[in-house]
Amino acid sequence: MNRVTTLFGTRYPIVQAGMVWASGWRLASAVSNAGGLGLIGAGSMYPDVLREHIRKCKAATDAPYGVNIPLLYPDIDKHIDIVLAERVPIVFTSAGNPKTWTGMLKEKGVTVVHVVSSALFARKAEQAGCDAVVAEGFEAGGHNGREETTTLVLVPEVCASVSIPVIAAGGIATGRGMLAAMVLGASGVQMGSRFVASEEASSHIAFKNAVLAAKEGDTFLTMKQLTPVRLLVNAFYKAVRAAEARGANPEELQALLGNGRAKKGMFEGDLDEGELEIGQVSALLHEILPAGDIVRRVWKEFQEALQNPTDFT
Structure with missing residues (x-):
């Protein structure tokens, strides 16, 4: 105890x-x-x-x-x-x-x-x-x-x-x-x-398998202007990163995030356009x-x- x-x-x-x-x-x-x-x-x-x-x-x-x-x-x-x-x-x-x-x-x-x-x-x-x-x-x-x-x-x-x-x-x-x-x-x-x-x-099996495939350096913390999340690198992450690099404000980032992005990625298995939240320790799984x-x-x-x-x- x-x-x-x-x-x-x-x-x-x-x-x-x-x-x-x-x-x-x-x-x-x-x-x-x-x-x-x-x-x-x-x-x-x-x-x-x-x-x-x-x-x-x-x-x-x-x-x-x-x-x-x-x-x-x-x-x-x-x-x-x-x-x-x-x-x-x-x-x-x-x-x-x-x-x-x-x-x-x-x-x-x-x-x-x-x-x-x-x-x-x-x-x-x-x-x-x-x-x-x-x-x-x-x-x-x-x-x-x-x-x-x-x-x-x-x-x-x-x-x-x-x-x-x-x-x-x-x-x-x-x-x-x-x-x-x-x-x-x-x-x-x-x-x-x-x-x-x-x-x-x-979570979707495609997302689980993406987690298993993750290597060191495949996740990044992003969207700090909204609510910070750590994401696997995919097309959606790259779009967010590009928006942040050009100085997008919180409203623009929220529009990019939209509705249902996390569901699309983690529950429905869209590994390109979905939000794939996972920790750095995924490299050990x-x-x-x-x-x-x-x-x-x-x-x-x-x-x-x-x-x-x-x-x-």
Whole structure:
């Protein structure tokens, strides 16, 4: 038992991130059944769809699970109402001000965790009443921090700044990566990209295979004028990069992004014109595995690395 497993009631201090278009009830329940904390990603779901996924997740696992809610999306109040009505025990919030909903969620008995990209925002999350924070480094995919602080630097900064548990994220996909984060002071890890390359992830197989094919340097942080995201290089990314290079303003970038670009890429498998959000650690991923096997493998690797931290044979 550690601070994260005690807080969530899980067997392992391993959290599956609530990635848009990847984290449905199948993935969340599989991770939770394996001893980690599975999260349903509400960011790509209409309210009625979120309710359906929560109910199916509850039917598929008796273990703790949660919902990730990006605060920048519309219908947040409806998502919050559904989370409360369905008695979701744990909520992760991101991409917004934690003060907006944390107090009300806590009053209803919900455990609240907020994702941060700086020590400053970690302190604000603690002041807002959050039970823990996810310190997500620059290496991560999806919504990212403008500060471009790496996990190696961010985690100890955040750990020194707050008294609540810190969960490390960004660039972690192995047991050795998990051990490194724990040595830096984290009480657990959150992994996104590793679980995109899982059998239960709802993302398109073409996107999963593109993730496996990614090499070092194939992802870049972009759209910092809007909400920063790390993307695989494709035609859409090149168009964004060209627009930024010529000084496009946020309105022009938003028009280029349009509606449904992430769905087109990650859920429908359009590898040219879709938005392909993934972390730098994709370069270390080489196979699609069942989510439960991922949890068990990472924990086994962690235990082995703990016993032999410098043994690379």
